[in-house]
Amino acid sequence: MTTVLLVDDHPVVRSGLRAVIEAGDALTVVGEAATGEEAITLAGHLHPDVVLCDLRLGSGIDGIRTTIALRALDPAPAVLILTTFDRDAEVLGAIEAGAAGYLLKDVDPEVIVQGIHRAAAGDMVLAPDLATRVLKGMRSPLPRLTDREIEVLRHLARGATNKEIARTLFVTEATVKSHLAHIFTKLDVDSRSRAIHVAQETGLI
Amino acid sequence: MTTVLLVDDHPVVRSGLRAVIEAGDALTVVGEAATGEEAITLAGHLHPDVVLCDLRLGSGIDGIRTTIALRALDPAPAVLILTTFDRDAEVLGAIEAGAAGYLLKDVDPEVIVQGIHRAAAGDMVLAPDLATRVLKGMRSPLPRLTDREIEVLRHLARGATNKEIARTLFVTEATVKSHLAHIFTKLDVDSRSRAIHVAQETGLI
DNA sequence: GCCGGCATCAGCCAAATGGATGATTCCTGG
DNA sequence: CCAGGAATCATCCATTTGGCTGATGCCGGC
Numbered sequence: 001m002t003t004v005l006l007v008d009d010h011p012v013v014r015s016g017l018r019a020v021i022e023a024g025d026a027l028t029v030v031g032e033a034a035t036g037e038e039a040i041t042l043a044g045h046l047h048p049d050v051v052l053c054d055l056r057l058g059s060g061i062d063g064i065r066t067t068i069a070l071r072a073l074d075p076a077p078a079v080l081i082l083t084t085f086d087r088d089a090e091v092l093g094a095i096e097a098g099a100a101g102y103l104l105k106d107v108d109p110e111v112i113v114q115g116i117h118r119a120a121a122g123d124m125v126l127a128p129d130l131a132t133r134v135l136k137g138m139r140s141p142l143p144r145l146t147d148r149e150i151e152v153l154r155h156l157a158r159g160a161t162n163k164e165i166a167r168t169l170f171v172t173e174a175t176v177k178s179h180l181a182h183i184f185t186k187l188d189v190d191s192r193s194r195a196i197h198v199a200q201e202t203g204l205i
Numbered sequence: 206m207t208t209v210l211l212v213d214d215h216p217v218v219r220s221g222l223r224a225v226i227e228a229g230d231a232l233t234v235v236g237e238a239a240t241g242e243e244a245i246t247l248a249g250h251l252h253p254d255v256v257l258c259d260l261r262l263g264s265g266i267d268g269i270r271t272t273i274a275l276r277a278l279d280p281a282p283a284v285l286i287l288t289t290f291d292r293d294a295e296v297l298g299a300i301e302a303g304a305a306g307y308l309l310k311d312v313d314p315e316v317i318v319q320g321i322h323r324a325a326a327g328d329m330v331l332a333p334d335l336a337t338r339v340l341k342g343m344r345s346p347l348p349r350l351t352d353r354e355i356e357v358l359r360h361l362a363r364g365a366t367n368k369e370i371a372r373t374l375f376v377t378e379a380t381v382k383s384h385l386a387h388i389f390t391k392l393d394v395d396s397r398s399r400a401i402h403v404a405q406e407t408g409l410i
Numbered sequence: 411g412c413c414g415g416c417a418t419c420a421g422c423c424a425a426a427t428g429g430a431t432g433a434t435t436c437c438t439g440g
Numbered sequence: 441c442c443a444g445g446a447a448t449c450a451t452c453c454a455t456t457t458g459g460c461t462g463a464t465g466c467c468g469g470c
Binding site: 009010011012013014015016017018019020058084105106107108109112156157158159160161189191192193194195196197198 | 214215216217218219220221222223224225263289310311312313314317361362363364365366394396397398399400401402403
């Protein structure tokens with residue numbers, strides 16, 4: 001019998017997953033957590049074979065940080081990331097964090113069940129339409145922005161002008177422009193609007 | 206016995222809702238739909254008392270359009286909107302479309318059950334933290350953008366330049382600038398980036 | 411110790427953007 | 441029919457933005 005721990009901030013989704021998972025008789029849900037912190041504590045006590053974890057967990061730590069902490073446990077559960085969005089940056093982040101796989105929430109129940117079995121067996125599990133994208137991402141990894149650049153990008157996305165960003169960060173406009181120039185080059189765009197767009201699309205921010 | 210039709214594009218969420226709703230014995234789920242179109246067809250045949258409908262339905266028509274169509278049925282079911290996001294524009298849109306209420310997905314199961322009962326009784330159902338916002342929205346309604354302005358706004362959010370928008374819409378740059386000027390005035394901003402930001406925040410796009 | 415990446419700043423210039431004002435056409439509701 | 445909103449286009453002008461080039465100081469790894 002494979003044991004599963006559910007982690008999702010929505011009670012309704014947890015109920016749905018429990019119903020789906022326990023429909024068969026090879027899987028049993030041993031616990032539910034609404035936050036990453038709770039998940040880590042519970043996993044430490046319950047030692048589930050597989051943790052099914054949402055990427056977005058409302059307040060508190062996110063699914064990736066939760067994955068990192070879970071993988072540090074002994075014995076470490078297989079972590080299967082389950083989410084609504086298929087942002088490239090997050091796929092890679094989850095895999096790098098040691099997740100056994102990544103499934104989109106809108107797949108059919110039996111895909112989830114199969115995913116859990118395969119994760120428990122140590123296999124890698126990727127939603128079909130994601131596998132190619134992940135591999136593509138491996139070949140041409142997302143540009144690595146520096147912390148400062150990400151910071152500038154966030155202000156950009158809030159609609160700030162260069163002058164405002166400069167004031168907020170206590171630097172000159174020239175510096176902001178310099179950061180932006182780097183960001184634009186890395187993201188292969190030539191306007192702040194488009195930079196915002198690709199940053200949001202790829203999950204950079 | 207109050208009958209309920211579930212509308213959500215995620216099978217897992219539907220399972221969860223079904224489990225939650227049928228936990229008591231005063232409610233029964235008479236059907237499930239994954240799309241708005243399917244919901245309208247099913248509601249016409251099943252005549253549920255309440256339709257519990259997600260606002261985002263993947264491909265196809267959205268929850269608001271579905272609501273409008275459902276309310277046009279005879280007898281018209283009470284439509285309870287259930288979603289993850291609490292964007293102002295959508296709250297108002299759903300209410301205007303004739304929804305009996307609006308609940309966030311992360312509420313506790315019993316709140317959903319109570320909401321269904323109250324919707325069936327003809328009451329208005331609003332998630333507590335939303336009620337005040339809706340009322341506030343009533344007092345200072347979101348600026349009403351025209352269809353054309355929304356269209357321009359979408360291109361804007363994808364990072365398009367004025368020239369690109371002009372080409373796409375088969376108009377001159379002057380026209381695009383004119384639309385933008387109106388958009389900026391209505392949203393009370395003075396740059397495309399900030400326009401994108403408030404449009405996304407308020408759920409205009 | 412030196413190289414390279416990072417953050418900081420500067421100046422110049424071309425292009426894009428935003429504000430102001432006004433005109434025309436079309437359509438719709440009273 | 442007519443007022444008014446919507447969409448279209450135009451011109452002028454100031455500001456902002458983005459591209460380019462180059463410089464400085466700092467720090468971490470080899």
